[in-house]
Amino acid sequence: MLHLGRRLTPREIAAFRDGLLFTLPAIIGLIAFTAYPIVASLYYSFTDYPIVGEPIWIGLDNYVELFVYDSDFWQALYNTVYYVVFAVPVGIVVAFLLANLLNMRVGGLAIYRTIFYLPSITPPVAAAMLWLWLLHPQHGAVNNLLAIFGIVGPGWLFEPTWAKPSLVLMSAWGVGGLMVIFLAGLQDVPRELYEAAQIDGAGRLARFRHVTIPITSPHLFFALVTGLIGAFQYFAQVYVMTAGGPAGSTRMYALYLYENGFRFFKMGYASAMAWILLVLVVAVTAIVFRTTARRVYYGGG
Amino acid sequence: MSGASSINQMNRRGFLRSVAILVAAMPVLQACGAAAPATPASNSSDPSAKSGTTGGAASPTAAAKQSGTATAKPAAAAPSSAGPTPTPGRAAAAGRRTKLTFFLPRGGEAFEGTTKFVEAFEERNPDVGIEIVFAPGHEENPKLFTAVAAGSSPDIANTVDFSIPQWSELGIMQPVDDYFKADKLTADHFFPTVWGPLNYKGKVWGLPYEVDANFPLFWNKAIFRDAGLDPEKAPKTTDEMDSIQAAVTKRDGDKVTRIGFVPWGTYGIGNSVFTWAWVFGGEFVDSQAETVTPDHPQVVAGVQWIVDHAQKVGGPDKVAVLPPGFSHGLIFTNNVAVAPMVIHQMTAGRRVYPNLELGKSYIFVKPPVDENPAWVSGWRNFIPKGAKQPEEAWKFLKFMAVDPEGAKIWYDLRGVFSGWKDSPALDNLRNHPENSIYLDVLATARHVKPLIPVSSFYQTTIQKEVEEALYGRKTVAEALKATKDATTREWNKFRERQR
Numbered sequence: 001m002l003h004l005g006r007r008l009t010p011r012e013i014a015a016f017r018d019g020l021l022f023t024l025p026a027i028i029g030l031i032a033f034t035a036y037p038i039v040a041s042l043y044y045s046f047t048d049y050p051i052v053g054e055p056i057w058i059g060l061d062n063y064v065e066l067f068v069y070d071s072d073f074w075q076a077l078y079n080t081v082y083y084v085v086f087a088v089p090v091g092i093v094v095a096f097l098l099a100n101l102l103n104m105r106v107g108g109l110a111i112y113r114t115i116f117y118l119p120s121i122t123p124p125v126a127a128a129m130l131w132l133w134l135l136h137p138q139h140g141a142v143n144n145l146l147a148i149f150g151i152v153g154p155g156w157l158f159e160p161t162w163a164k165p166s167l168v169l170m171s172a173w174g175v176g177g178l179m180v181i182f183l184a185g186l187q188d189v190p191r192e193l194y195e196a197a198q199i200d201g202a203g204r205l206a207r208f209r210h211v212t213i214p215i216t217s218p219h220l221f222f223a224l225v226t227g228l229i230g231a232f233q234y235f236a237q238v239y240v241m242t243a244g245g246p247a248g249s250t251r252m253y254a255l256y257l258y259e260n261g262f263r264f265f266k267m268g269y270a271s272a273m274a275w276i277l278l279v280l281v282v283a284v285t286a287i288v289f290r291t292t293a294r295r296v297y298y299g300g301g
Numbered sequence: 302m303s304g305a306s307s308i309n310q311m312n313r314r315g316f317l318r319s320v321a322i323l324v325a326a327m328p329v330l331q332a333c334g335a336a337a338p339a340t341p342a343s344n345s346s347d348p349s350a351k352s353g354t355t356g357g358a359a360s361p362t363a364a365a366k367q368s369g370t371a372t373a374k375p376a377a378a379a380p381s382s383a384g385p386t387p388t389p390g391r392a393a394a395a396g397r398r399t400k401l402t403f404f405l406p407r408g409g410e411a412f413e414g415t416t417k418f419v420e421a422f423e424e425r426n427p428d429v430g431i432e433i434v435f436a437p438g439h440e441e442n443p444k445l446f447t448a449v450a451a452g453s454s455p456d457i458a459n460t461v462d463f464s465i466p467q468w469s470e471l472g473i474m475q476p477v478d479d480y481f482k483a484d485k486l487t488a489d490h491f492f493p494t495v496w497g498p499l500n501y502k503g504k505v506w507g508l509p510y511e512v513d514a515n516f517p518l519f520w521n522k523a524i525f526r527d528a529g530l531d532p533e534k535a536p537k538t539t540d541e542m543d544s545i546q547a548a549v550t551k552r553d554g555d556k557v558t559r560i561g562f563v564p565w566g567t568y569g570i571g572n573s574v575f576t577w578a579w580v581f582g583g584e585f586v587d588s589q590a591e592t593v594t595p596d597h598p599q600v601v602a603g604v605q606w607i608v609d610h611a612q613k614v615g616g617p618d619k620v621a622v623l624p625p626g627f628s629h630g631l632i633f634t635n636n637v638a639v640a641p642m643v644i645h646q647m648t649a650g651r652r653v654y655p656n657l658e659l660g661k662s663y664i665f666v667k668p669p670v671d672e673n674p675a676w677v678s679g680w681r682n683f684i685p686k687g688a689k690q691p692e693e694a695w696k697f698l699k700f701m702a703v704d705p706e707g708a709k710i711w712y713d714l715r716g717v718f719s720g721w722k723d724s725p726a727l728d729n730l731r732n733h734p735e736n737s738i739y740l741d742v743l744a745t746a747r748h749v750k751p752l753i754p755v756s757s758f759y760q761t762t763i764q765k766e767v768e769e770a771l772y773g774r775k776t777v778a779e780a781l782k783a784t785k786d787a788t789t790r791e792w793n794k795f796r797e798r799q800r
Contacts, residue, residue, distance in 0.1 A: 048798050052471050052686075056798065069790070072765075137618055139625040152555075155618035158770050245570075245769035263441040264758050264791070265471060281595045 030171040045272035050265040052157065062272035073273070075248055076256035082164050083234055083252065087171040092220065095175035099182030100212070113183070120176030124236040131170050132241055157242055160249035167237065167250060178223050185219035186212065217296045225288055232281050253277060316628035326658050328755040343590065391416050394423045399693050402427060402455040404436035404445050407680075414715040421710045427620040429693055431457075440464050440757040445685070449473050454687035456694040459680050461663040462498035463750040463760070468683075470754050475686045476504040479694040486703065494677035494746045495720030501752065503613030507683030508702035509712065512720040514742035515676050516567070516576065518640030518665065522658040524549060524559070534641065535662035538607065538644060539580065540743040542665050546610065549638045557614045563631060564607045565617055565771055571764035574642065578603035579748050581667045585759075586751045593751065593792065595763055595774050595784040602667070605777045608770050617771060633657060644739050648716050651735070661738045663745070754795050761790045 008016070046054035066073045100112050119127065134141050135156035143153030154162040193211045202210060213220070235254040238244060244251030244259075250279055253273070261270030389412065405415055412435065419431045436444035439461045446456055449472075460468060468474050488496045493511050516795045522532035528548045536542040544559030565575040578585070583600035586593055594600070611617050622636035630646035633654045641664060642650075650657075663673045679798040682698045684691045700707035702719040712718055712726030720743070730740045751759055766780035776784070 025355065046698065048794075050471050050798070052450045052473050072787075138623060139619045159618050160768075212601075245765070245768055247772050247774060248765045251765075259441070259761065262438075262443045262446065265446075265467065 041271040041274055044268045045275050047268040048266075049268035049271070050251070051261075051267050052265075056269060062269045063276075065269070066272060068274065072125070072248065072256060076251050076253045077253060079164060079249065080232060080253040082233065083167060083171075084228060084231040086165075086168045087234075088224065088231050089229055090168055090172050091175050091178060092223050093118060094172045095178035096182050096216075096220070097222070098175065098179045099186055100208075102179070103186040116179060117176040120174050122174075124174075125240050127170075128237045128240045131166075131173070135166055135170075149255075156249075160247045163242065163246060163249040165265055167234075170237065172229075178227075181223065182216065182219055185216040189215045214297045215299075218298060221296045222290060225285060226293065227286065228284055229281055230275060232284075237277065302609060314618060314684050314712065324335075328640065333584060334586070337367065337440065340636060346608070356360055372760070388508045390434045391433040393417065393432040394420075397423070397430030398428045399430070399690060401431045401457060401690060401693055401697065403431050403433050403457040403697075404442075404455040404459075404685075405433050405443055405447070406436050406438050406445070406459060408435070411789055413714070414711075417714050418707075418711055422707070425700075426696065429696070431697065437736065439680075442525070446473065449685050449687060452687055454685040454689075456684065456688045456690050457682055457697055458651075458685050459507075459510070459576040459682045461494070462509075462678055462681055463752060463756040465498055465501050465681065465683075465797075466752050466756060467754040469501055469504070469506050470511050470795075472686050474506050475688065476506060476684045477508075477684060477689065477691075477695060478699070480692070484699065484703075490567075490645060490703065490722055492743050492746075494743075494749050495679070496572065497749050498752055499681065507681045508698045509679055509681050509720045510698075511702040511717045512677055512679030513643050514739045514744065514746060515643060515678060516664055516741050517630050517738040518639060518641050518662050519647075520639045520660045520662075521632055521635065521637070521662055524635070528638070532658075533660065535660055536665045538665055539667045542639065545638060546613075550614065552620075555615055556621055557619050558621060559636045559693075560614070560620055560622055560638070562637060563620060563622075564610050566620075567641050568632060568643070569759055571773065572605060573607060573642065574763055574767050575676060575748075575750060576664070577607055580664060580670065582670040583673075591753075591792075593753070593759055593788045595759075595781040596778070599667075601777055601781055602766055606667075606768075608777055611771050612773075616773075621726070629653060632659065644716065644736060647736060647739075655738070659735070661735060673742065673745040675742045677720075677743060677746045678750055753792065754799075755788060755791045760793045762787050 027279075030262045044055055046057060046059055048061075049055035075127050080215070096115055102109065102116065106112075122130075133139075135143075137143060137153065137155040137158055140153075140156070142156070146153040156162050156166040189212060193215070194207055197207045197211050233254050234252050238250045238252050238255050239258070242250040244255050257273040257277070260266045260273065305469070389408075403419065405412060407415070416433060419433060423430060434444075434455065436442055436448075436455075436458070438445075442458075442460070442465070443457070445458050445556075467476070469476075488500065489521035490508070491499070492512075495512050499505055499507065499509060515770045518535060520535060523547075525532040526533075528545075530545060530548060536545055542562065548558060549559060549561040551559035564577055565573050567576045575585070578597075578600040581599045583597050583603050584594055585597070585600065614620055622631070623636050624634060629636060629650040630640060630642045632642060633650040634642040635657070664675055666674055682701060684694045685700070688694055701719045702708075703709060705722075705723075705725050706723065708719060708724040708726045712724075712729060718724055718726050718730065726739060731737055750756060753759065763781075763784045767777075769775040770777045770780040
């Protein structure tokens, strides 16, 4: 480790140099493929840039166009916020409940854990194709299941009203990764806390409410923050399944951004969209940190 | 104790913050192309990319995307969380003096067929090897655009016809007039609707290799008989079609289980709009005034007719005519009486349903329209700007489009043709008992999709807006007015930039 404030020994200098040399590929990669594109996209967001050809400086035109004239932008933003508001909580609740179930002492636990984790290793595009079938209005398993109970299922992805709820439903299917994180958290809950609570007369529900949730709150908070950020960038599934339809009801922010950049040759416009999304995501994340972080229990202090 | 836990606390919080900042930075990258997805399962707005089980059952959008290239092999290149994905492609034959790079945007059978065609070309040209790189897309093609922008253009690429105005104006393509003239090619060598898009602003931008004659009409004779209709008589007008619709349609509860035809399911809603608006005599562009005209009275009438039919059956989602797992043209369901179809669907469907009794004719019209209102679209090979070996690339373009031997090989591989009038492959088509209709349609078709520099925007917008009307969220007039306003604005901005 480098201790500043005193002269380095030749050995430390050599170690520093070697360390730098070994991390150089990563540093160069980070600068070339992450830092530079981010900075460049900020510049492009003030230009008219059709990918091929030179960007032309147009000041705030892209931002004005987006906010004032582009109704599709607002629709895409609405679609995305809708998805974020519903899919993130649904994902967390489902993953947390599953993790709790899988934390019980029953036989064959390893098998159940594997089964519930499996969907999250399916590539999103393959999963999307599968869901197209499951949610098929006519022959899909979901509507056939509903029919057993006498319910006429909706058109799901094929109806503007039901398309977004379908995506939310689908999102709950891929919670395996989150579930594993929660499971690790649950296994960290000290047994003596449950015992103490039990002695104090706490029932199952009270123990869940007053022991499980507070102790796993860092995990829940983590899920909330990363879930929000991920959901704002929701893309692959709609790109593959609906192309934003029907009637623009699943045209998510990231999809519209992609269309602007690569279909309509408005990379400057798309860059402006990316920066608006960044500001939005940072703002939402900051709000979450301000309002929720202090409720998170980190043990000890 | 407190010391240890405060470190612990710092670490967790610090970790959460770092993760949040890192992940939050990601959307910016999306605008940089680095995060662009690898491939769509299918593509919109070009018929040749879809095999068109456009649902009838339901969605004008999603169902249209279920087939065709959706099952294509290169779809494996889609982004995945399960590790690196294979990139399909083909290395050039070894030991060749010249090596060309060919960016191929199409997956599945088109990819395989083209690969075999490239092999045939290499066999006949021992000096030239062609490497195929899968670069998915058509009106959008991130890999190609970034390659051209970076000065590492491939030698050959291809796209759909209506992209030519925008791509050529932006400098993605290079004109081939010199080669074209040197080989004594002229407009007369091509069908008019094939030549039109190729020749933008007085220059030639590549050569066609696959054209779709959209559409002949097919009808199911057994359904006609069952409904008490004359099985030998095709509908000639929209009114006749409307009465067939009334006679044929059957319901089970609120679901429609048999239908005369599905006007919003003609290869996706985007293609449906063009097809039926032209049937009504509509025009989408005023080329004199250089404006878009989605509010043309006959376009409005055509779209209104689609919407009315959807409303009569209770909405697009009420049509339930597809058997489970069905992946062929609607006519082969035996639940749809009349349907337009592209040649791929016909050929593929016939392999599975050889005995289904079908009639064939031109598409019906709305009088006073009396000429075949069919349209033509298709794929063009071109030489990207900055390509290092345009002369060798031209040889390949020619072999695929206007070479007697090449045309035959291509037809044998894919059952398609380039739109070259003298192609010997057309003889096969001419003598085919059923598919000959495609040649007739190609020869008589009058329309092509809007050849304007914002064609993609126009088509994306009109599709979305008409869907709004189809699902009762807007009136047809409102939807088409919104299309006009947005597209006009877009076109003006494009002009401003180009100036």
